[in-house]
Amino acid sequence: MKHGRVVFEDRTLDVTEGQGGKVRLPDGREVAETEVQWLPPMAFGTIFVLGLNYADHAKEIAFNKAPEEPLVFLKGPNALQGHRGDTWRPADVGYMHFECELAVVIGKTCRNVPREQAYEVVAGYCTANDYAIRDYLENFYRPNLRVKNRDGATPIGPWFVDAADIPDPMNLRLRSWVNGELKQDGSTRDMVHDIPALIAHLSSFMTLNPGDVILTGTPDGVADSKVGDEIVTEVEGVGRLVNYIVGEPLASIPLNGSTVEPLNR
Structure with missing residues (x-):
């Protein structure tokens, strides 16, 4: 469901x-x-993000070899955005690309999960679009917070799909369109570190809890996203996620009924 x-x-x-x-x-x-x-389709806990988990994507951004150990960093909950929502493109950046990703949601509190039992702790899956602002990238192994943690820069949804409805999550088509033009077309089968490996790795040094989510990386085909673009990312059987790129406001903006001042840039 x-x-x-x-x-x-x-x-x-x-x-x-x-x-x-x-x-x-x-x-x-x-x-x-x-x-x-x-x-976002549910209240998520810790948000884990995989970098360079598809060899073809690593190659297209001039990183010739994918990491031998999963390259993982964390994301704040403020980064999440719902289906059909807006994502701001900062006025001072030259390259901000979309990333279609399969998101894996943990369903049980667990630690030291053997890879052969990894799917037993998965509650289900979502489609995610993890925008990256390449202008701010200083080190692939320690991404600057501004690369991946902008408010609303990680649309997720529209649906959370029960694990039982996705019998083979390692064989799903991933596609992205910009203004109706297909730009990205890959498959989860091309992950460097598959879902069981990721769960085994993360749970080997920390406890995973229900609602924690792992964004598993993106294949090649990423492209710059400009103000006015409609970006659609789709994971086969999981969901089609629509997002719009808008210019970042320079004045105060209403947020959940309150008024906040943007940080000076």
Whole structure:
């Protein structure tokens, strides 16, 4: 089953997928996906992000050899954005690219998980788009926070899909479109470190908890995202995620009913 979270009629609701791609509300009504405001599909815990986990992507950005050990860094929850949401492109950057990724959601508290039992601790999967601002990248092994932790720069959703509905997560097609033009077309089977290896590695030195999520990396085909672009990322069987690139506001902006001042740049 596909599960999501939306705002509808000023209420935050847990919803499921209805007929013909519609959104089924808790009271049984079905509405078009454009009639709701999408949130990330669940409350996530620790957000793990894989770098250079596809050899073809490592090569396209002039990193000739993928890391022998998983290259993992963390992301703050403020980076997450819902389906059909906006992502700001900072005015002072020259290259900000999308990254279609399979997100793996942990379902059990676990430590030292053998790779042969890794799927037993997986609750399900989401589609994610992990934007990277290459201007700020100083070191692939220690990415500057500004590369991956901008507010709203990691759309995720629209759905969380139960693990039982994805029988082979290591054989899913990943695709991205910019304004309707296909730019990225790969498969999870080309991961350098597969899902069981990632879970075994992370749980070998820290406890994983329900709601923790692992963004597993992206294949080649990334491209610059410009203000006005519609970016669509899709993971086969998991979901089609739409996102819009907008110019970063320079004035105060409303955020959840409050007013905040942007940091000086």
